[in-house]
Amino acid sequence: MNRYxxxxxxxxxxxEQGLYRVGDRLPSIRQLCREFRVSVSTVQExxxxxxxxxxxEARPRSGYFVAARIAASALPSVSRPAQxxxxxxxxxxxxxxxxxxxSHDRLLRLGRGIPDLEAATLKPxxxxxxxxxxxxxxxxxxxxxxxxxxxxxRQIARLATTSGCLLHPDDLLITTGCQEALSLSxxxxxxxxxxxxxxxxxxxxxxxxxxxxxxxxLEIPTDxxxxxxxxxxxxxxxxWPVKAIQVTPTCNNPxxxxxxxxxxxxxxxxxxxxxxxxxxxxxYGDLAFATPRPRTIxxxxxxxxxxxxxxxxxxxxxxxRVGWIAPGRYRDQVLHMxxxxxxxxxxxxxxxxxxxxxxxxxxxHLRQVVRQYQRQRDIMLGWVMRDFPPGTRVSDPQGGFLxxxxxxxxxxxxxxxxxxxxxxxxxxxGSLFSASGKxxxxxxxxxxxPLTGKIEAAVKRIGETVASQLGEHAELLG
Amino acid sequence: MNRYxxxxxxxxxxxEQGLYRVGDRLPSIRQLCREFRVSVSTVQExxxxxxxxxxxEARPRSGYFVAARIAASALPSVSRPAQxxxxxxxxxxxxxxxxxxxSHDRLLRLGRGIPDLEAATLKPxxxxxxxxxxxxxxxxxxxxxxxxxxxxxRQIARLATTSGCLLHPDDLLITTGCQEALSLSxxxxxxxxxxxxxxxxxxxxxxxxxxxxxxxxLEIPTDxxxxxxxxxxxxxxxxWPVKAIQVTPTCNNPxxxxxxxxxxxxxxxxxxxxxxxxxxxxxYGDLAFATPRPRTIxxxxxxxxxxxxxxxxxxxxxxxRVGWIAPGRYRDQVLHMxxxxxxxxxxxxxxxxxxxxxxxxxxxHLRQVVRQYQRQRDIMLGWVMRDFPPGTRVSDPQGGFLxxxxxxxxxxxxxxxxxxxxxxxxxxxGSLFSASGKxxxxxxxxxxxPLTGKIEAAVKRIGETVASQLGEHAELLG
Numbered sequence: 001m002n003r004y005x006x007x008x009x010x011x012x013x014x015x016e017q018g019l020y021r022v023g024d025r026l027p028s029i030r031q032l033c034r035e036f037r038v039s040v041s042t043v044q045e046x047x048x049x050x051x052x053x054x055x056x057e058a059r060p061r062s063g064y065f066v067a068a069r070i071a072a073s074a075l076p077s078v079s080r081p082a083q084x085x086x087x088x089x090x091x092x093x094x095x096x097x098x099x100x101x102x103s104h105d106r107l108l109r110l111g112r113g114i115p116d117l118e119a120a121t122l123k124p125x126x127x128x129x130x131x132x133x134x135x136x137x138x139x140x141x142x143x144x145x146x147x148x149x150x151x152x153x154r155q156i157a158r159l160a161t162t163s164g165c166l167l168h169p170d171d172l173l174i175t176t177g178c179q180e181a182l183s184l185s186x187x188x189x190x191x192x193x194x195x196x197x198x199x200x201x202x203x204x205x206x207x208x209x210x211x212x213x214x215x216x217x218l219e220i221p222t223d224x225x226x227x228x229x230x231x232x233x234x235x236x237x238x239x240w241p242v243k244a245i246q247v248t249p250t251c252n253n254p255x256x257x258x259x260x261x262x263x264x265x266x267x268x269x270x271x272x273x274x275x276x277x278x279x280x281x282x283x284y285g286d287l288a289f290a291t292p293r294p295r296t297i298x299x300x301x302x303x304x305x306x307x308x309x310x311x312x313x314x315x316x317x318x319x320x321r322v323g324w325i326a327p328g329r330y331r332d333q334v335l336h337m338x339x340x341x342x343x344x345x346x347x348x349x350x351x352x353x354x355x356x357x358x359x360x361x362x363x364x365h366l367r368q369v370v371r372q373y374q375r376q377r378d379i380m381l382g383w384v385m386r387d388f389p390p391g392t393r394v395s396d397p398q399g400g401f402l403x404x405x406x407x408x409x410x411x412x413x414x415x416x417x418x419x420x421x422x423x424x425x426x427x428x429x430g431s432l433f434s435a436s437g438k439x440x441x442x443x444x445x446x447x448x449x450p451l452t453g454k455i456e457a458a459v460k461r462i463g464e465t466v467a468s469q470l471g472e473h474a475e476l477l478g
Numbered sequence: 479m480n481r482y483x484x485x486x487x488x489x490x491x492x493x494e495q496g497l498y499r500v501g502d503r504l505p506s507i508r509q510l511c512r513e514f515r516v517s518v519s520t521v522q523e524x525x526x527x528x529x530x531x532x533x534x535e536a537r538p539r540s541g542y543f544v545a546a547r548i549a550a551s552a553l554p555s556v557s558r559p560a561q562x563x564x565x566x567x568x569x570x571x572x573x574x575x576x577x578x579x580x581s582h583d584r585l586l587r588l589g590r591g592i593p594d595l596e597a598a599t600l601k602p603x604x605x606x607x608x609x610x611x612x613x614x615x616x617x618x619x620x621x622x623x624x625x626x627x628x629x630x631x632r633q634i635a636r637l638a639t640t641s642g643c644l645l646h647p648d649d650l651l652i653t654t655g656c657q658e659a660l661s662l663s664x665x666x667x668x669x670x671x672x673x674x675x676x677x678x679x680x681x682x683x684x685x686x687x688x689x690x691x692x693x694x695x696l697e698i699p700t701d702x703x704x705x706x707x708x709x710x711x712x713x714x715x716x717x718w719p720v721k722a723i724q725v726t727p728t729c730n731n732p733x734x735x736x737x738x739x740x741x742x743x744x745x746x747x748x749x750x751x752x753x754x755x756x757x758x759x760x761x762y763g764d765l766a767f768a769t770p771r772p773r774t775i776x777x778x779x780x781x782x783x784x785x786x787x788x789x790x791x792x793x794x795x796x797x798x799r800v801g802w803i804a805p806g807r808y809r810d811q812v813l814h815m816x817x818x819x820x821x822x823x824x825x826x827x828x829x830x831x832x833x834x835x836x837x838x839x840x841x842x843h844l845r846q847v848v849r850q851y852q853r854q855r856d857i858m859l860g861w862v863m864r865d866f867p868p869g870t871r872v873s874d875p876q877g878g879f880l881x882x883x884x885x886x887x888x889x890x891x892x893x894x895x896x897x898x899x900x901x902x903x904x905x906x907x908g909s910l911f912s913a914s915g916k917x918x919x920x921x922x923x924x925x926x927x928p929l930t931g932k933i934e935a936a937v938k939r940i941g942e943t944v945a946s947q948l949g950e951h952a953e954l955l956g
Binding site: 091094095098099100101102103112114117118119122125126129130132133134136137138139140141142143144145146147176177179180183187191192205208209211212213214317318319320321335336337339340341342343344345346347348349 | 623
C-alpha cells in the first residue's frame with residue numbers, strides 16, 4: 001500500500017469506528033504528518049482521496065471535517081438477521097420484479113438493477129455489434145470453446161489489474177451473465193442441505209440459487225458502511241458447517257457500501273482459518289466512485305479459494321449476457337458445471353465486448369457513468385430526504401446506482417408495492433434480500449437513468465404513500 | 479392416424495419384427511387392400527412412404543421388397559448396459575471433444591454434433607441478425623422477460639404442430655441452448671443420489687448433467703431401430719426408484735433411429751403407470767427424413783408429465799444459443815431454475831430466429847438440409863462399408879447427420895483417437911455415450927458438412943487405422 005493510502009485508511013477507520021463524528025474537525029495536516037511520519041503532500045493526497053469518497057469535506061481556511069452529507073444516525077441499522085441456517089423463500093416477489101421484460105412493461109420499475117442504457121458512451125459497443133453481425137459467416141455461429149473467447153479473457157485479465165488482481169486469461173471462464181457465474185460457483189461448492197454464509201441483506205438472485213439448490217442461507221449481521229461483520233461470521237463458522245461464504249464486498253447490492261481493505265484482507269484470513277471458499281460478487285465493483293476502484297477480495301487471495309464472479313451487465317448492458325468467473329482452485333469443476341449448464345456461451349457478443357474494451361471505450365464509458373451515478377446518487381438522496389417521512393434511513397452508496405431505504409417499522413413494502421402498482425410504480429421490497437423475508441420495512445431504488453421530472457414525481461408519490469400508510473397505522477393504534 | 483399411415487405402420491412393424499427379411503418380397507397391393515379393407519391408392523401411398531423412409535424398395539414389374547441398403551445383421555447390436563444405477567464418468571474424453579472451438583481447431587473433428595453451417599438457406603438468418611443489430615438501441619440489450627420472446631414462442635408453438643403437439647406460447651420457455659433445457663429439467667426432477675433411466679448409448683451432454691448433479695444413470699438396453707426397450711424399462715421401473723426417464727426418441731443421438739409411434743405411446747403409458755416424468759430430447763427431431771416429421775412423445779402426453787427439450791442448434795446454428803423447453807406440469811419450477819441459472823436469455827438472437835421462422839425460411843432451410851443429409855448419409859455409409867474392416871456394424875439413421883459404428887470388440891476407440899490425432903483426425907469414441915465407458919469399440923461420425931475428398935480420405939484413414947489395430951491385436955493373440 002502507498003503511504004497516502006495507509007493514512008487515508010487509518011483516518012477512514014477512525015471515522016467508521018465513531019472516534020470522529022459527522023461535522024467533527026479532523027486532525028490537521030501537520031498533526032498527521034507528525035503521527036505517520038510522512039510529508040505534507042502525502043497527507044494532502046490522503047485527504048483528497050477521502051474527500052473524493054465523500055467521507056470528509058474540506059472547509060476553506062478551517063481544515064477537514066467528517067462529511068455531513070449523511071449523518072451516521074440516518075444510515076440503515078446494522079442488520080440483525082436470524083443467526084441460524086434458513087431455507088430461502090420470497091420467490092413470488094422476485095418473480096414479480098424480474099419476470100417481465102422491463103422494455104414492455106407498463107410499470108415504472110424503480111427497483112430493478114438496470115444501468116443507464118442511454119449513455120452516449122455505449123454507442124461504440126452497438127456499432128461493434130452491428131459490424132460483427134454484418135460480417136458474420138455462419139461459421140462464426142458455431143460452438144465456441146468452453147472457456148470462452150481468448151481475446152475477451154485477455155481484456156478482462158488486463159482490467160482486473162485495476163482491482164489489484166493478477167489473472168492469466170486461463171484463470172478465467174466466460175459465462176452467460178454473472179448469474180451463471182454465481183450459480184456455477186455455489187453448485188460446485190455445496191449440495192442440498194449445506195450451509196452458505198451470506199451478507200445480509202443480500203442479492204436476491206444469489207438467495208434464489210440457494211433455494212433452487214436446496215442450500216441453507218446463514219445470514220450474517222452486516223454494517224451499512226463496512227459490510228459483513230467478521231466477528232459474527234467467525235462465531236458462525238465456529239458453530240455451523242459452512243461450505244461457502246458469499247459476499248458482495250464492493251459497491252454492495254443493495255447497501256452500497258465498500259468493505260474497507262483491511263476487512264477484505266481479514267475476511268480472506270478467516271476463510272483460510274476455517275478452510276472455507278469465498279464467492280465474491282463484484283458485478284458493481286467497476287462502478288465505484290473512488291479512483292482507482294477498490295481492490296477485490298480476490299486480490300488478497302493467496303491460496304486460490306476465492307471464486308470471483310462478475311459481468312458487463314451493470315457496467316455496459318445486461319442483454320448480451322456476458323459474464324465471467326475466476327474460479328481459482330475450483331476451475332476444473334466449474335468448467336464441467338459450465339459445460340453441463342449451457343455449453344459454450346455465444347461467441348459474437350464476447351467479441352463485441354472484447355473489441356470495445358480493447359479500444360479503450362470501456363474505461364471511457366466508466367468514467368462517464370460513474371460521474372453520472374455519483375451526481376444522481378446525491379440528487380436521489382436529496383429527493384428521498386425531502387419527500388419521505390421522518391424516521392427514514394438511507395444508505396450511502398460508494399458506487400453503483402442503487403439506494404437502500406429503511407422505513408419506520410410499521411411499513412410493509414410488499415403492501416406498499418400493491419398500492420403503488422395502481423399508479424404504475426414498482427419498487428424492490430426489502431424482503432427479497434433476506435432468506436426469510438426480513439427487511440419488509442426496507443426498499444431499493446435505482447438512480448441509474450437520467451433523473452427526469454417523471455422519476456422525481458415517482459419518488460415523491462412513493463414517499464407520500466409511505467406517509468399515508470404510516471398515518472393509517474397510527475390511526476389503527478390510536 | 480390416416481389409413482395409409484395405419485398400413486405403413488403395420489408393414490413397417492412386421493419388417494422390424496423380422497417377419498419379412500431384407501430382400502424378401504412384400505405382400506402385393508391387392509393382398510393389402512383385402513387385409514386392411516382399403517383402396518389401392520391407400521396402399522400405394524403407404525408403400526410410397528415406406529420407400530421414402532428407405533424401408534422398402536420398389537422393383538419394376540416385381541413388386542415391393544424389404545430394402546437391402548442395410549442388412550439387419552449389419553446394424554449395431556441391441557445394447558446390453560449394466561442394469562443398475564451407475565455414477566457417470568468419461569468427462570475427460572467429453573472435454574477433449576467439446577473443450578475447444580471447432581473453428582480454431584487443428585483437428586478435423588468428425589465426431590462433433592455440428593450441422594452444415596455453409597448451407598445457402600441460412601443466409602436470411604445472417605441478414606436478419608445483421609439488420610437487428612444495426613438497428614438496435616441499447617434498450618434492446620436490456621434484460622428480457624424470463625420466459626423469453628413471445629414472438630419466438632409463438633413460432634415454436636406453430637412449428638410444434640408438425641410433430642403433433644398443441645402448445646400455447648405460455649407453455650414454452652426459451653433457454654440458452656438445448657443443454658440448458660436438459661439441465662433445468664433434470665435439476666428440477668432429481669437430486670443427488672437419485673436415479674434417472676436413460677436410453678443407451680445416450681448423449682454425453684445429458685450424462686454429464688447427471689454427473690454434475692450427483693445423479694445415477696440407469697442405462698436401459700436399446701434397439702438400434704426401435705429405441706429404448708420398454709420391457710427392460712418396465713423391469714427397471716419395478717426394481718429402482720427412478721425419478722425421470724430421459725430419452726431421445728426421434729433421430730436419436732447417436733444411433734439415428736426413430737422410435738415407432740406405438741412405442742412412443744407405450745412409453746408414455748408406462749411413465750404414467752409408474753408416475754415418472756419423461757425428459758424428451760428432440761433436438762434432431764426436425765431433421766427426420768420422413769415427411770411429415772415423426773410425432774414427439776410430448777404429443778401423446780395427456781397428463782403433462784413430459785418435458786420437451788429442443789433448440790435451433792442442430793437445425794440452424796449452435797452459436798446463437800437459442801433453445802426451448804415445454805416443461806408441462808413442471809413449468810413453475812423450471813422457470814425458477816432458469817432464473818437462478820442464467821437469468822433471462824439474450825434477446826436479439828431470439829428475435830432474429832423468430833423472424834427467420836415467421837417468414838418461412840426455417841421450413842425452406844429444413845427441406846434443403848434434410849435432403850442433403852439423407853443423400854450424405856448414403857454416401858458416408860458407402861464409404862464406411864468400403865473402407866472399414868469386415869465385422870463393422872453401422873447404424874441406419876432416420877434423420878440428423880450422425881452415424882454410429884460398432885467395430886469388432888478388439889478395437890478401443892480411445893486408443894484409436896490417440897493414434898488418429900497424429901494425423902489431425904478426431905472421432906467421438908463410443909465410451910462417451912455410456913455412464914461407465916461401455917461402447918469403447920464404437921464411434922460416432924458426422925456427415926453434415928458437404929462430403930469433400932478430404933472427408934472421404936479421412937474416413938478411409940480411420941478405416942485403415944482400425945484395420946491395422948485389428949492386425950496388431952491378432953498378432954498379440956498369436
